Each structure stands twice: as structure tokens, then as C-alpha cells.
Amino acid sequence: MDEVILAMSEKMEKSIEAYRHGLTRVRTGRASLSLLDGIKVEAYGSSMPLNQVATLTIPESRMIVIQPWDTQQLSAIEKAIHASDIGLNPSGDGKVIRLVIPQFTEERRKEMVKQVKKISEEYRVAVRNSRREAIDTLKSLKNAKQLPEDDFFRLQDDAQQETDRFIEQIDRIMAEKEKEMMAV
Known part of the structure; x- marks a missing residue:
């Protein structure tokens, strides 16, 4: 029956x-290569990830530099960035493309x-749903007389402790992200 708790924890x-992956897509006002995840460039007759047609670097905290391996791909890369919904305007000089991350206003930081917080709550709900599913499984085992009542209550407590631990982890990650976003 501990398998139920183990499956829930997994x-x-x-x-x-x-x-964590979802939060990397939220802009913080600092340059991050994860902002460019998912951008596909039409190159050589197919759609390719940006990091497969260019070198991506962060020379400053608010700038991403994209250096195409083939300079003929500059316009295709700029077009792909414009088509994406990252809200950044690429500026090219014929050799590289620069993406300057604008400073957020106080109002924009609060929106972010x-x-x-909304994303965090969605994942808290997902964690709680995992707990509910595990407890439902334990209840059905108890009702089928395959799990003694004492074990049921012990495993139910274990499920709650695991849930609390994961919710605490979400809260800690959220606080770090908020702190990073509110820093000027």
C-alpha cells in the first residue's frame, strides 16, 4: 500500500x-535563454529550433545575442522572433541579432x-488532486478489506505530509520568483 503513496509522490x-519549467517562460526583466525556447525558424526547407541555427549568448543581464551560423538566416530568425509571442523586438546588424529586455515598470512587475501566483495555484491544485486520487485509492482498498483501518489512517497521514512538503516547495519557488521579478 506504500506503493500508492510512492506513486503519488512521483x-x-x-x-x-x-x-519550474512553466515559470521559466515568465519574463522577469532579465535575459534568459528559456525565453527563446519553442521558437522555430524556417531554415533550409524545414522548421528548426532557434538554438540549432544560431549561437545564443547573454553578454549582459538585459540582452540576448543571437549569432546565426549562416548569416543568410538572419531575416528568417528575425521573422521567427516577431512571430513568437515573447514581446521582444530583434535588432540586427548584418552579423548578429540583439534582443534587449526592457526594464519593467512597477505596474508590469505586479502583473507578472x-x-x-496564478500558475502557482494551478500547480498547488495539481498536487492536491494527486493526494485526493491516492486517498481515494486507499479508501477503496480499505472498503474492499484489503487494507486495515490503522494502515489506512497512517497512509492518509503520510499522503498529507507529502502534500504539505510539495506545497511548501511550490511556495518557496514562487517567493524566489517574485523576489527576482520585483528586483529593480
């Missing part, structure tokens, strides 16, 4: 990983914090 761990 599900919660996957939720935390997805949460709201977005982070």
Missing part, C-alpha cells in the same frame, strides 16, 4: 518539474507577479 514531483 506524480507530485513531476508537477514540481512542470511548474499575479501571473506567477
Whole structure:
């Protein structure tokens, strides 16, 4: 029956990983290569990820430099960046493309914090749903007389402790992200 709790923990761990990945897509006002994840460039007759047609670097905290391996791909890369929804304007000089990350206004930072809180709540709900599914499984085992009542209550407590631990982890990650976003 501990397998039920183990499966629940694995599900919660996957939720935390997805949460972390989801937060990398939220702009913080600092340059991050994860902002460019998912941008596809039409190059050589097919759609390719940006990092497969160019070198991506962060020379300053608010700038990303994209250096295409083939300078003929500059316009295709600029077009792909414009078509994406990252909200940045590329500026090219014939050799490289620069993306300057604008300074957020106080109002914009607060909007982004709201977005982070909303994402955080979605993942808290996912963690709680994992707990509910595990407890439902334990209840059905108890009702089928395959799980003694004492074990049921012990495992239910274990499920709650795991849930609390993962929710605490989400809250800690959210606080770090908020702090990063509110820093000027």
C-alpha cells in the first residue's frame, strides 16, 4: 500500500518539474535563454529550433545575442522572433541579432507577479488532486478489506505530509520568483 503513496509522490514531483519549467517562460526583466525556447525558424526547407541555427549568448543581464551560423538566416530568425509571442523586438546588424529586455515598470512587475501566483495555484491544485486520487485509492482498498483501518489512517497521514512538503516547495519557488521579478 506504500506503493500508492510512492506513486503519488512521483506524480507530485513531476508537477514540481512542470511548474519550474512553466515559470521559466515568465519574463522577469532579465535575459534568459528559456525565453527563446519553442521558437522555430524556417531554415533550409524545414522548421528548426532557434538554438540549432544560431549561437545564443547573454553578454549582459538585459540582452540576448543571437549569432546565426549562416548569416543568410538572419531575416528568417528575425521573422521567427516577431512571430513568437515573447514581446521582444530583434535588432540586427548584418552579423548578429540583439534582443534587449526592457526594464519593467512597477505596474508590469505586479502583473507578472499575479501571473506567477496564478500558475502557482494551478500547480498547488495539481498536487492536491494527486493526494485526493491516492486517498481515494486507499479508501477503496480499505472498503474492499484489503487494507486495515490503522494502515489506512497512517497512509492518509503520510499522503498529507507529502502534500504539505510539495506545497511548501511550490511556495518557496514562487517567493524566489517574485523576489527576482520585483528586483529593480
